[in-house]
Amino acid sequence: MTATPNRKALQALRLFAPIAGNYVRWAAVLSLGQDPRWRAAMVAGLKLSPQARVLDVAAGTGAITRLLEARGARVIAFDQSIEMLGVARRHGATAVRGTAEHLPFPDASFDGLTFGYLLRYVDPAPTMRELVRVLRPGGEIGMVEFGRPSGIWGPWWWVYTRLVLPIAGATIGSGWRKVGSFLGPSIDAFYREFPDDRLAQVWESAGLVDVRVARRSLGGGLIMWARKA
Numbered sequence: 001m002t003a004t005p006n007r008k009a010l011q012a013l014r015l016f017a018p019i020a021g022n023y024v025r026w027a028a029v030l031s032l033g034q035d036p037r038w039r040a041a042m043v044a045g046l047k048l049s050p051q052a053r054v055l056d057v058a059a060g061t062g063a064i065t066r067l068l069e070a071r072g073a074r075v076i077a078f079d080q081s082i083e084m085l086g087v088a089r090r091h092g093a094t095a096v097r098g099t100a101e102h103l104p105f106p107d108a109s110f111d112g113l114t115f116g117y118l119l120r121y122v123d124p125a126p127t128m129r130e131l132v133r134v135l136r137p138g139g140e141i142g143m144v145e146f147g148r149p150s151g152i153w154g155p156w157w158w159v160y161t162r163l164v165l166p167i168a169g170a171t172i173g174s175g176w177r178k179v180g181s182f183l184g185p186s187i188d189a190f191y192r193e194f195p196d197d198r199l200a201q202v203w204e205s206a207g208l209v210d211v212r213v214a215r216r217s218l219g220g221g222l223i224m225w226a227r228k229a
């Protein structure tokens with residue numbers, strides 16, 4: 001990485017460095033087994049030809065990368081965290097380090113692009129434009145993010161994220177204490193600024209069409225797909 005990381009990027013670097021080694025296992029447990037299902041549904045919903053060239057941004061330890069590879073795609077796992085990418089590499093991923101805001105790839109160089117749990121750590125509008133820049137016209141994009149359940153599930157979600165997650169994080173120890181307290185407020189802050197229709201607008205303004213949205217697990221998971229015009 002050449003540019004000096006901004007405040008959000010630094011926050012993410014500090015958050016993920018200590019949990020890289022056991023990230024996938026505890027992320028699955030703390031999402032009550034749901035987040036592996038969201039990633040699988042997102043990858044299954046992408047319209048990709050065999051051998052498609054795909055960039056997995058914010059790849060972390062490569063959970064989405066491996067699902068794409070299992071479909072026959074040629075994938076680059078891209079992330080700013082050396083610790084998270086180290087795990088992805090140990091699983092055999094082709095990994096490149098850098099920030100999503102400045103991708104070191106030419107315009108239109110990928111048939112597909114995925115990202116999981118990225119937008120809360122960046123400025124969404126310029127970052128979406130940058131992601132779309134490296135996608136070829138007609139290329140497919142897919143995202144996984146936490147959602148915020150509404151209606152009768154809203155208060156339960158609040159209790160889970162504000163009381164259960166912090167206690168669970170503290171019990172696991174190490175970096176999970178910070179993650180457990182961070183997640184709920186981070187998700188709430190994101191959706192205050194980017195409610196559903198606003199997020200779809202950001203995608204369309206970045207040059208995407210055919211934006212599709214799916215909610216999973218009572219609204220706790222959000223999956224979006226689109227195509228570059």
Ligand SMILES: C[S@@+](CC[C@H](N)C(=O)[O-])C[C@H]1O[C@@H](n2cnc3c(N)ncnc32)[C@H](O)[C@@H]1O
Pocket residue numbers: 009012013016039057058059060061062063064078079080081084098099100101115116117118121122
């Ligand atoms: C919650 S992890 C998700 C990892 C993976 N997508 C998954 O589904 O398991 C979020 C990842 O985003 C990465 N990240 C955060 N901000 C980033 C940025 N500005 N550029 C690149 N990666 C970033 C973090 O390093 C971390 O690995």
